[in-house]
Amino acid sequence: MKLLREPLLHFLLLGGLIFAVLFDEEAPGTASVENQILIEAAEVERMAAAWEQRWQRPPSEAELSGLIGEAVREQVLYREALTLGLDRDDVVVRRHLRQKYEFLTQDLAYDTDPDDATLRAYFEAQGDRYAQSARVSFHQVLFSPTRRGAQAEIDAVQTLADLKWATEPGTAETLGDITSLPSDLVGLDLHAIEAMFGPDFVAALQTVEPGLWAGPIASDFGLHLVWITGRAPGRRLAFEEVRQRVRDDWIYEQRVAANEAVYRKLLERYEVVVETPAAPGTSAGGES
Numbered sequence: 001m002k003l004l005r006e007p008l009l010h011f012l013l014l015g016g017l018i019f020a021v022l023f024d025e026e027a028p029g030t031a032s033v034e035n036q037i038l039i040e041a042a043e044v045e046r047m048a049a050a051w052e053q054r055w056q057r058p059p060s061e062a063e064l065s066g067l068i069g070e071a072v073r074e075q076v077l078y079r080e081a082l083t084l085g086l087d088r089d090d091v092v093v094r095r096h097l098r099q100k101y102e103f104l105t106q107d108l109a110y111d112t113d114p115d116d117a118t119l120r121a122y123f124e125a126q127g128d129r130y131a132q133s134a135r136v137s138f139h140q141v142l143f144s145p146t147r148r149g150a151q152a153e154i155d156a157v158q159t160l161a162d163l164k165w166a167t168e169p170g171t172a173e174t175l176g177d178i179t180s181l182p183s184d185l186v187g188l189d190l191h192a193i194e195a196m197f198g199p200d201f202v203a204a205l206q207t208v209e210p211g212l213w214a215g216p217i218a219s220d221f222g223l224h225l226v227w228i229t230g231r232a233p234g235r236r237l238a239f240e241e242v243r244q245r246v247r248d249d250w251i252y253e254q255r256v257a258a259n260e261a262v263y264r265k266l267l268e269r270y271e272v273v274v275e276t277p278a279a280p281g282t283s284a285g286g287e288s
Contacts, residue, residue, distance in 0.1 A: 037075045039068055047071065102259065114250055122250045123239050129249075130242050133189035136205060137230040139169035140183060141176035144222040148177070156216035156223045163213040169227040181221060187232070197221070 047067045051059040059067065087093045114122075123130060143156040159175055169184075185193075194202045197219040208214040208228050216223035239246070 035079075037072055039071055043071065044068065112254070114247060119243065119246050119250060120239055123242075123246045128236065130246065131236045132234055133191055134234040135187050135189050135232040136193065136228065137186045137188070138205070138208075139227040139229065140181065140185065141225045142179045142181060142222050143216065143224070144177040144179070146222070152223055153216065156225060160213055160215060160225055163225070166213055169213075169229065176225070177222070179221065186229075197224075 044064070048059055048064060051063065051067065081087065141159070143152040143159070145152040148155060163175075181196075188196075190202050190206075193205065201217055201219040201224070204217045205226060205228075208217075208226055210228040210231065213225050213227050215225040217226060218224075
């Protein structure tokens with residue numbers, strides 16, 4: 001049993017199969033119609049067009065002959081690989097064929113164009129899916145622990161005290177550390193702010209009063225002093241504003257459901273057997 005599982009034995013057997021195929025005594029010129037390799041004129045034209053698109057000139061006769069030769073080589077080796085069963089139990093091949101099948105069937109599974117009544121009903125049922133998040137505009141000044149160490153928090157608190165009587169955010173433009181972050185952020189929704197600074201920063205930012213410096217607020221970049229210049233509350237968008245998005249979402253969900261129904265129908269053709277893995281320390285044959 002152990003010998004049968006040896007990779008070297010597998011390679012030797014495979015090599016033997018290839019040797020047998022290569023040295024088959026069938027006389028040349030006796031290939032059957034099933035073994036015919038046809039490179040159609042349309043395929044030759046496609047290869048020539050692809051060459052011209054890439055190199056900005058038509059291929060020469062020798063170059064076109066080389067392209068055709070590669071196409072023939074691909075067909076020969078592909079068919080021989082199938083004959084030897086090299087496509088079996090190959091996870092890459094299996095996934096590629098699955099993707100091709102799904103690609104071919106996805107547009108066939110559902111092709112209905114929804115009317116406005118259907119889309120409006122779908123839109124109304126989605127709750128806050130088509131809502132615009134609250135937006136915030138603010139200035140920020142960074143104090144970086146990477147550059148200042150423990151002194152960063154001390155400097156941030158002291159700078160905030162110095163800015164207590166500031167009447168506009170521009171008074172702090174020269175303070176803090178140089179950073180790639182913008183100092184002035186306008187009309188960002190909370191999701192964008194969270195992606196940039198993190199959820200804790202967003203939570204703290206929502207407690208800050210507009211029109212004064214506040215902080216320090218921590219993020220992955222360091223400690224920030226912030227000045228809120230404006231807020232816009234969240235709102236649910238009107239159907240007319242997001243009609244195309246609603247249509248795309250509805251069609252996507254219908255296709256997913258239809259494809260799942262097709263898969264379930266196909267699954268009925270098969271009996272699925274899932275073997276129980278062997279216990280640790282034992283082989284598939286029960287040997288220890």
